[in-house]
Amino acid sequence: MSNISDRIERMIDDLLDRHDGTVEISRNRLAEEISVVPSQISYVLSTRFTSSHGYVVESRRGGGGSITIRRINTSSPARAILHLVQEMPESNSQQQACQIISGLLRSELIDEPMAEVFKAAMSDLAYRKVDRQLADQVRSQVLQNTLAVLATLV
DSSP states (O other): OOOHHHHHHHHHHHHHHHTTTEEEEOHHHHHHHTTOOHHHHHHHHHHHSSGGGTEEEEEEOSTTOEEEEEEOOOSSHHHHHHHHHHHOOSOOOHHHHHHHHHHHHHTTSSOHHHHHHHHHHHSGGGGTTSOHHHHHHHHHHHHHHHHHHHHHHO
């Protein structure tokens, strides 16, 4: 059974699919609809619907508050990957890197075997002899460099 964050992510992705990549939702109404607290919706939006995952999220206060989520529309797989490279933060935990990899897999920019190679390179085991903060910075640079090469191959 998947966790609640996975359920929320799938629900939002389904909404985006049904509405051509842009959807406006009420965080409170969505939370009520799936019986979670609004902060769980906020957590999923802030961790899984980021620019590095190919989304733009805009929040509006007042009038019940709404959130607009838009998939970044790129004209080619290479541009989608280069967008990730440009938006790459200076530091990525293993979990954050794996979320990016999962997004590439979901978008069919990489296949399952390639995703496993990426995950191995992003694993905490690969950086176990390095200080955590430095490891997260190096992991981000390695991911950025490998994505830049991938963009030339797609």
